Amino acid sequence: LPTCEKLCERILSCGSIDYPHQCLSQCHNGPCPSCSTQIILQCRCGKSSKSISCVEAIEDDPIENPFRCKQKCKTVKSCKTHQCSRICCNLDSHQCNLVCGKILNCNIHKCEELCHSKFCHTCSLFDQEIKCHCGKTVLKPKSKCLKILQKCYFSCKREHECGHPANHWCHNDDECPPCTHPVSKMCVGKHMSFDVPCHVKIVCCRQGCGKFLPCGVHTCQRSCHSDSCQSFDQKCTQRCNIKRYKCGHKCNLVCHGSEPCPVTTCEAIIKQQQQLECDDEYRVIQENKNLTQPFSINLDAPRQLPTVYTEFLRDYAKKNLEFVQTIERQ
Template sequence: MWQTPEMRAARRAAHLQASLPRGGLPPVPPDHPEVTTKADDARCEKKCTKKRLCGKHRCNQRCCIEMEHICPLPCNHLLACGHHRCERTCHSGRCHPCMETSFEELYCECGANVLYPPIPCGTKPPHCNNPCPRPRPCAHDVNHSCHIGPCPPCTVLCKRWCYGKHEQRSAIPCYQEAFSCGLPCGKQMPCGTHKCEKPCHLGPCPLPCKQKCNIKRLQCGHPCGVPCHRPPCPETPCKQSVPVSCPCGLQKSTRPCIELAEEYKELEMANLKDKMSDLLKDQPVDISDIVNKPKKPSVLKILECNEECRVLERNRRLAIGLQIRNPDLSQKLTPRYSDFMRGWAKKDAQFCQKVHDKLTELVQLAKQSKQKSRSYSFESMNRDKRHFVHEYCEHFGCESAAYDMEPNRNIVATAIKDKSWLPSISLLEFIQRENGQRKVPGPVLSKGLVGKSETVALKLPGRMQRSSTPPGEMVDYFDNPPV
């Protein structure tokens, strides 16, 4: 019997009403979406979030009722041959190998070796040990075997100039047209004042120029110091450090130049006063230094002397009064060893004593030598030991410098004949005094009492030595010394 869609919908609704329990429709759960379609197409708008059989994509269908979610998308992954793509639908796991087959012979690059068909897709040409037949553009001999693809770069050593044409080297591979020698570029910058300080490089120099201006200031004579600019120089305070000291030269420090402007003015006024006094005495006066700005002293003595300076001056006068050859006794009577040196003395006394003996011997050789100085090269040592040697050299008045690279870096100590000295107390003796230990002098034997062939017998406990003198006879060794 033919039925209209309205009749089928009414029949389906009556069947649904009969299958429901008494009391009407069950309550709809709050999380269930409402049905918005017609009765013959009752589907919700909720999307399925289950994964398909491929394990890569999700279903994303609205109100899906399928049990197995088959992925309809194509795989299209590149196969292992590198030429074809997978034609199957999206699947899990690896793709099947390429089934394409060639029935043409496969030769190596030079044609010496061949593989006969059938040849699976993606098969590489046969291995060949013959030299590559392709000529090099540099005309050097080929030193590699037959291959597929571009030839490797030529590695024959040739002579090449660096980027800046500073030097030429003969151990540069052929494929490398130039190299960086590491020296400053030295090309003139567009500013016309500076030269490029960047290490030897390829291409144009970096712009703009950021080097410091070297034009001297009119007030103090120090360089401008502002990044490269066009003249005139801007008026900025001079912050260059100027060395200062006390009148005796013991206390030393540095001050910014801007803080010493008043001192410079006083020096100029003193110089002008001297010129005026000479002019009043009808003496010739040279005013070139006034017109061209007087030369500033290298060290300004504006600091005040302290107690240490007064002790130094007293020791110097005492040395001159006692006719000591070298009256410079700074740090000579009371050496001040740092905490770092004290720690090394407690850690490795043998090493400290060895360094002290070497420096003592070096200073003595310098004093006795006809040359102005003597040098000694210590063995290679680590950084902490080198630091200790540098500090110990200062207490002997010796110069020290480190040479070579790690781990063969060593120190060369130089003792100057007229400037070096021996400290009054060594580092180990200083540590002993700090710990309250006193050095006890050993027994001194007179040369007249002890002969060259005389032997000393030690009296061991538990043994009695027999006397060669008859009993009852007393021998006084102090009144009758042996001859």
């Protein structure tokens, strides 16, 4: 269709019912563009306003995201003491939600009601008798205003889970102090027992732990303890005490568990007249000792040969017996 130079002036969907907006574009074909009419937008408290295009106002969604000014509300709340102080406040009523906190007539407790303009109520504990847990100590009305008694000088009558009698004063706490009744408990390493207070759960002595390590060969060298002897990813670092077959010295390598000892050169030091290293010569001597030991043969002892006397000496001794005896006595 042909167009002219006049304004379109079609009625748009925006604006109010009484004053709908019109298209301000030049005569055109097709749908009208977005409304460019400038409108005055007020903040939610009504104290500020700004000019904005109709299309921007629709995109900002004034219902979900209303325009807010930066002014603080100075309206006095219902307590007639505090101010609102909200930014761009739109409340119809200003109820104070703060706690009163004023000192009550007992001069000890504070008012726990919401902030109010009237006088605070009378302390509810001021005219009541207060009893301890066992009931033997009573605080008379108006003598003192306390939520709990400071101390009752009678023994506590509560039953403990351990079954031991309480040896402390009556109290208003929810739980009794730890039981201190002496009991005999075994240490965690099962070495010995001790007399300790009942509440003590873990008892450790000063003896060595002695439990086998995961390697299955060595024992724990720590003193008695409650935790595991060795962490999951930790390996035994003690030395192997298995004797070597040839020389008899200890393996002395880092623990290798139940696996056979690796074949390595012995580094033991031998103490004789001089210090010698464990070599092939020493290993031969040691093997000879191992072979002769079951037969009680001592290779280190000097050999004793039988004494042989000649026939002449035997005849002479028979004829001169007194002289021979004199020689033997010397």
